[in-house]
Amino acid sequence: MSLKISRIVNGLQPSATLAMSAKAKELKAVGKTVYDLSVGEPDFKTPAHICAVAAAVMQLGRTHYTVASGLPELKKAVAESYQNQYGFEYSPSQIVIANGAKHAIHNSLTATLDPGDEVIIPAPYWVSYAELVKLTGAVPVVVQTEESNDFKIKPEQLAAAITPQTRMFLLCSPSNPTGCVYSPDELKTLAEIVVKNDLMVLSDEIYDQLIYSGVAFASFPTLLPDLHERTILINGVSKTYAMTGWRIGWSISPPDVAKKIGELQSQETSNPCSISQYAAIEALTGDQTCVAEMRAEFEKRRNYVQRRLAEIPDVTFPKIGGAFYAFFNIKPYLGRKYGGVTIDTSEQWCLELLTQKNVATVMGSSFGTEGYVRASFAANDTILENAFDRIRDFLVEAKS
Ligand SMILES: Cc1ncc(COP(=O)(O)O)c(C=O)c1O
Numbered sequence: 001m002s003l004k005i006s007r008i009v010n011g012l013q014p015s016a017t018l019a020m021s022a023k024a025k026e027l028k029a030v031g032k033t034v035y036d037l038s039v040g041e042p043d044f045k046t047p048a049h050i051c052a053v054a055a056a057v058m059q060l061g062r063t064h065y066t067v068a069s070g071l072p073e074l075k076k077a078v079a080e081s082y083q084n085q086y087g088f089e090y091s092p093s094q095i096v097i098a099n100g101a102k103h104a105i106h107n108s109l110t111a112t113l114d115p116g117d118e119v120i121i122p123a124p125y126w127v128s129y130a131e132l133v134k135l136t137g138a139v140p141v142v143v144q145t146e147e148s149n150d151f152k153i154k155p156e157q158l159a160a161a162i163t164p165q166t167r168m169f170l171l172c173s174p175s176n177p178t179g180c181v182y183s184p185d186e187l188k189t190l191a192e193i194v195v196k197n198d199l200m201v202l203s204d205e206i207y208d209q210l211i212y213s214g215v216a217f218a219s220f221p222t223l224l225p226d227l228h229e230r231t232i233l234i235n236g237v238s239k240t241y242a243m244t245g246w247r248i249g250w251s252i253s254p255p256d257v258a259k260k261i262g263e264l265q266s267q268e269t270s271n272p273c274s275i276s277q278y279a280a281i282e283a284l285t286g287d288q289t290c291v292a293e294m295r296a297e298f299e300k301r302r303n304y305v306q307r308r309l310a311e312i313p314d315v316t317f318p319k320i321g322g323a324f325y326a327f328f329n330i331k332p333y334l335g336r337k338y339g340g341v342t343i344d345t346s347e348q349w350c351l352e353l354l355t356q357k358n359v360a361t362v363m364g365s366s367f368g369t370e371g372y373v374r375a376s377f378a379a380n381d382t383i384l385e386n387a388f389d390r391i392r393d394f395l396v397e398a399k400s
Contacts, residue, residue, distance in 0.1 A: 016366030024360035035387035037375040038360040042242040047290040053282035066271040069262030070097025077284040093255045099272045101236040101249030108232045113138040117167040122153040123368030150318040151178040168200040174207040174322025177374040181321035184218035201231045207323040209240040215321040241283040246276040301377040308388040331371040336398035357390040
């Protein structure tokens with residue numbers, strides 16, 4: 001029999017953010033200057049003290065298999081970081097270290113969902129959620145949120161989406177792609193619905209260290225006593241410590257669930273890279289000045305990006321409370337002609353912006369919400385200034 005692709009994998013959408021980054025790289029490779037706002041990773045170098053530990057452990061020969069679910073010292077460091085941040089005590093037996101947060105999400109979903117289970121995902125959503133749910137045979141149930149509510153799901157929307165098949169609610173705060181942050185009170189109201197309906201929650205808090213001044217953040221499972229039993233918390237070092245390439249993330253769940261996630265991982269990938277795990281211990285236990293410095297730089301850029309977007313007539317966006325994304329509304333500009341090309345969708349808009357102005361962004365449709373565009377501000381001041389000059393020109397030069 002010749003090779004065939006399985007039905008589940010055939011139904012997967014490739015990551016649109018990675019696809020836009022790849023297109024931007026193609027243009028760069030042929031010598032074009034591209035102002036790239038498509039990427040979802042900090043543009044800073046991994047701090048030197050973290051790299052130094054990685055180099056040292058390599059020399060020491062700590063280059064072999066570790067416990068499949070992660071080094072005990074790293075689990076301890078993760079637990080201590082939660083104790084320090086949120087005053088909440090997790091046991092290392094609740095923690096599974098994975099090859100990045102994406103892997104932690106995949107394994108958590110695989111360990112807890114059965115075919116036919118429904119998972120409620122508010123849109124706009126991070127590109128991988130629905131696809132990772134589909135890989136388990138479960139069904140993503142997408143609930144469209146509104147810009148007027150800062151793209152947060154309303155309690156009545158959550159309640160209305162629940163059916164007898166609903167097993168899980170998937171939450172991302174601070175949000176990729178919108179930068180919006182649920183307030184502790186908003187989360188508590190959602191938590192009450194979750195408990196009342198006996199749902200599991202996957203709370204992706206990968207941007208919890210990138211919260212801007214005056215914005216209140218709460219880690220979801222700390223809000224009500226019942227939540228720990230039903231929540232899988234996701235986090236990692238990728239965004240907080242500019243360590244995307246090291247591939248270290250984790251899940252925190254009740255010990256019996258964590259045990260199963262660890263067993264799954266032991267059959268699937270074994271341990272995450274040993275050197276990266278030691279580097280992650282240094283990230284979590286070493287000097288945290290780098291985190292404050294990167295956050296301050298992102299906040300400065302957030303202020304700049306909000307100002308630039310606000311200056312463009314008829315472009316709206318919700319206030320960015322965390323993460324490093326702006327999600328702006330281009331609906332008034334659809335149906336217009338851009339350099340002779342009529343643009344009707346966010347996908348066409350992003351592709352033409354890249355072709356005509358050499359600025360890479362990502363279309364809202366790939367996050368489940370048409371009519372919007374995501375611009376990452378994980379880029380330096382020069383790139384941001386050039387990119388937003390061009391975005392403004394592209395929009396205001398469009399002819400109706
Ligand atoms: C919301 C969200 N969750 C998870 C991830 C994945 O993180 P990692 O690179 O650690 O797999 C990302 C990365 O873009 C993200 O934005």
